[in-house]
Amino acid sequence: MTVCRLYLITPPLGLADLDAFAPRFAAVLAAGDVASALARVAPGSAGDSKRIVARLAEIAAAADVALLVENDARLAPRAGADGAHVAGAGAELTQALASLHPERIVGAGELRLRDDAMSAGEAGADYVMFGEPRPDGYTPPFEDTLARVDWWAEIFQTPCVGFAGTLEQAATLASAGADFVALGDAIWRAPSPEAAAAEATRRIGAAASARA
Amino acid sequence: MRRRWLFPALAAALPLAGPAFAEDDFSAPFTLSHPRPVEPDAPLPPTPGGPAPDIAFGAFQRGYYLTAFREATKRVADNPKDAPAMTLLGEIYRDGLVVRQDLVEAARWYRLAAGLGDKNAQFQLGVMLLEDGEAKDKVVARGLFEKAAAQGHAGALYNLGVLAIQGDDSAKPDFAKAADYFKRAADAGDDNGAYSYGVLLRDGKGVPLDTALAAAWLKRAADGGIIAGQVEYAIMLFNGIGVERDETGAAKIFKLAAARKNPIAQNRLAHLYLIGRGVPQDIVQVALWHSFAKAAGIEDAELDAAIAHLTPDQAKQVRELERKQMEF
Secondary structure, three states, X not given: OOOXXXXXXXXXXXXXXXXXXXXXXXXXXXXXXXXXXXXXXXXXXXXXXXXXXXXHHHHHHHOOOEEEEEOOOXXXXXXXXXXXXXXXXOHHHHHHHHHHOOOOEEEEEOOOOHHHHHHHXXXXXXXXXXXXXXXXXXXXXXXXXXXXXXXXXXXXXXXXXXXXXXXHHHHHHHHHOOOEEEEOHHHHOOOOHXXXXXXXXXXXXXXXXXXX | OHHHHHOOOHHHHOOOOOOOOOOOOOOOOOXXXXXXXXXXXXXXXXXXXXXXXXXXXXXXXXXXXXXXXXXXXXXXXXXXXXXXXXXXXXXXXXXXXXXXXXXXXXXXXXXXXXXXXXXXXXXXXXXXXXXXXXXXXHHHHHHHHHHHHHOOOHHHHXXXXXXXXXXXXXXXXXXXXXXXXXXXXXXXXXXXXXXXXXXXXXXXXXXXXXXHHHHXXXXXXXXXXXXXXXXXXXXXXXXXXXXXXXXXXXXXXXXXXXXXXXXXXXXXXXXXXXHOOOOOOOHHHHHHHHHHHHHOOOOOHHHHHHOOOOXXXXXXXXXXXXXXXXXX
């Protein structure tokens, strides 16, 4: 049985955005089959990251969704988050695994080489992520993301997350065997984020079961 | 709690938690365990009313080597018989973490801790002695491994198996003894031990030949990420030896080991693409995997001939896939 679920990536948030974002976040979590969400903190708001993450973690916990923090393993336990998403397969990942496993989740993203992805998997990362926008804003072409997910899902057991820019891409990744599909702007910039989350859930569910 | 809920498949995929001192060395089936960070004698998170948390080891594990060094030094000063703290100091000196690397100092701490019965120190000191390569050191190293093995140290058991196969002036290679050590290492969680025991069972060396049992142990090694084990298990799976034949399953494991740069797996995968068994026939994939295996030193005239007449478009695809395999 093939299952594919949603992995949400929040927009970069500052403290000032929080009051507007929190209810929308809760509504989206309620509308779709969301497994986890990655909380991103806006550049310049690092000092508020604990407050931002803690607020989202509370909402996520109520919805039984795992909330992850970005590139800051030490923040996760302090802010009540369920884990961390770290860049690369190097020292950051090793340290995050050492300090958070096995109680919390550790995922690896920004993997530039196949070797990096395989090393992350062997090191014990809970998932590898392909195709997400990089910190400089560059998003790898979707066909590359699809090829990576396709390659990974066939031979490796570590779950993989593919980033989709549209709901159509989300369905394509689910067909290719992604365990999770990551969505960011495709949800938050939709006319109705809740409707988009529900629609994404429907599409990836159909695509994944067609595969099985 | 939500962790379990997020990744329902994880429970099956995770139990690779055993000691993993695997070197991806396809050429030498029996290589010595490499040193690795020590393990705490007690689990880290303290239970209420239980022993105090091991701050030094915890800091070490998280990469805070200075804290670890300070804590361990303090502990040894407070208690001259604190063997785990001494082992930690040995570790820090050996790897040159926050202090200048000093193998003499490392050996001194290991020796102190080993004398107090610390199995991790006994193991690490044994490995250091073997790396020196002197014959008399090997005898001492074996003695240390035996002490650690008596306390169930998986790496020490595995190394004793390797030493039994190597033999020396006083003893001929003893495969029966090696098999026993490897099995015990495997039972203690060492996947290299599972691999080596599986190979001995498959070849009937030191143990009665038993292909079904061999396949089971090699599968365990393969699942534990031992690449050589993946190759051997995939070969058995493909040929239906000791396990029900599964060509597609075998091809999948070859793909995994080939991606991990094992030349034998790359060569076998090229052949599978050539004959179209376990994978669809695909001459571009033949050329791709043959080129990697060949670059690693595996000559294969049959594959050379098979890809001698690629079209320019196919050759271009091969180059593109080569690039992707390296970069992404």
